[in-house]
Amino acid sequence: MLDVPAPWRDEGALRALVPRVLAGLVRRGEDFDAAEDALQEALLEALRVWPEHPPRDPRAWLTTVATRRLVDARRSEAARNRREQAMYAAPRPDGTEAGDDTLFLLFCCCHPDLAPASQVALTLRAVGGLSTREIAEAFYVPEATMAQRIGRAKRTVRGRSLDRPGDLAVVLRVLYLVYAAGHTGRVDLTAEAIRLARQLTLATGEPEARGLLALMLLNHARLPARLDGEGRIVTLDRQDRGRWDTREIAEGVRILQSALAGQTAQRPPGRYQIEAAIAALHDDAASAEETDWPQILAWYDDLVGLSGDPVRQDPAAVLGRAVAVGHVLGAAAGLRETDRLRAVIGDRHRWYAVRAHLHELGADLPAAAGAYAEAAQRATNVAERDHLIRQAARCRAGVPGWRSRPG
Template identity: 60%
Template sequence: MDEVLLRTLTPAVIGVLVRRGADFAAAEDAVQDALVEAVRVWPEDPPCDPKGWLVTVAWRRFLDAARSDASRRHREARVEHEPAPGPVQEGDDTLRLYFLCAHPSLTPASAVALTLRAVGGLTTRQIAQAYLVPESTMAQRISRAKRTVAGVRFDRPGDVATVLRVLYLVFNEGYSGDVDLAAEAIRLTRRLAAAIDHPEAAGLLALMLLHHARRPARTGPGGRLVPLAEQDRGRWDTGLIAEGVGVLQAALARDRLGEFQAQAAIAALHADARTAEETDWVQIVEWYDELVRLTGSPVARLNRAVAVGEADGPRAGLAALAGLDPGLPRHAAVAAYLHERDGDPVTAARLYAEAARAAPSLPECEHLTRQAARLNARLRG
């Protein structure tokens, strides 16, 4: 049984049923029944057209469920005719499903869970393990999300930006359990970029590929965080870098710049430097200027302050930092780094300790704590 094939076909089959008139929850249930039947039947009698087989079986399951529910008599009258078995027309059904799972009425967490379930074809158990929550909790989250989008019909184009944000949220979850969410996000974004003619979809794919290329060098023994400047660049995946740069260049050539393309351009400049010292910080500052212009994001401004500190010196970086809210995530860590470079280890040590207390993850907390301890040891010596 080809599990990858089933995961690939699942969103397309759900999309077909939704287009034919099934609401999302009923379509997803029917497709799950069809997948169970496929696991039972296919090893002995594999179909010539797997997608067509799944659509036919899932549609029958949906009709059976509709007939058994008296409250759905009106819908049954609309969908009673069963299309003849045969090849399924290719269309935008999978794309429709991306938009449905990223519907504005859903919370980001629910949109991510529903996307992984319906578009990614993951089981509820796999998603729960990836998010380190009980399976029952994730099942409830997915059920609520399905109820929220029940009956939603698309009579206008979906919001690509919302879909991209959901996929980026998936990517940033990284890895836990038996599902690599970063790799899953790349797979889904690759499919989306192939399905739509949109430079920002390509920009997001490029950004993911370039970040993922550095993954082997991001941690040391025992899971210790390794900052970008200290990473062994020989461990970066040059194949992913080359692919990411190629995708980015094609997107930029369209001259429709968006935030993901700008972020990918920054990542590409980091990837292009053979050593940390060779990084083109002047160009990176220029790209951060574009990113701030596009988004107005305080986080982009915070990262820009780091780049300015590298390009024009720590005093310039601290000046760029001065107008930002000190409550921003990682503000204290950036300030600590710039103060250390500016020759003020006392302030830097205090800020590193403050940043460690607010760190969003254990590896980051441990890294910042080590930085504070290193400076304090130097001051005592």
């Protein structure tokens, strides 16, 4: 995101404004790639003009300047005259259109002609406001590779009609990725994902859309307790549950219940509804020791059942299930579950972290310390790596975390 001088240094406000301006240009029929380029030029102009002459309506100003850039690029007198008339009209959409613009852009980025990876990348770039480098880091690929992927996506939709919405399942997945990016510290993206999910639930009666919104709210409710005063990760079992947002939890539960109410044996709950149910059980527990692990295990059984090959297609679910098995049937049973996963995902830091947690659950602190250390060596996120190092040191010092449950 461009560094806009005061009084326009509010990155969150710009992240909300830019996709709406871009959506407005695309909605009017502008080419996606050309519209984004024109908007970038308008932002550069804003850097020069706004500090001394801030506009009363930033969105209309950016729309007007971007429109002028599009007109100039065409080098056509007739097109220039038509666009300048529209430009000086300073478009001001009504409240409904303004509220739908970002959602419209989201569906455009999930155009059916795009490959799934391109849909996600383009959405994170245009709707989420992430830089190419940030998206590349999220996908663990070089920045140049991601730049090429985004460039191909723009070329694919260039000149194509953007009136065919993308698949809802893809839109939901993309929304969740934007939300997940927010939990790495970009809280504005978390809030934006929740806002978009609310709009989506109004635009469709699909239970999975409500399941996704419920999942976001139930996880977001724990956000105030996720870090300590020094910015260090606090695991779920050690969080101050008094800091959780009970209103968000209540809202998430209500939305989840409404989604699950319409499910039948022929149409069982989908991924987001199941994950929301697991989150709700964690949120409902007054303490870590009071967590309803048997219920959580039952939901994890349903979750892994959604994939034909869950170990390869959904490793996070099978690891979560291994943790639940450890809490229900004992640490040894949970460790046996992870043994079955070693050949496929045994090189990932989360596999070692789960093993460490299960060793600790079984009161084997030396083994837990070793597994935490192995996980730390493989972690790519600095905050998570530091947390795993601290966990390893704690176990080496003989300080237990979870109450032991020998297997």
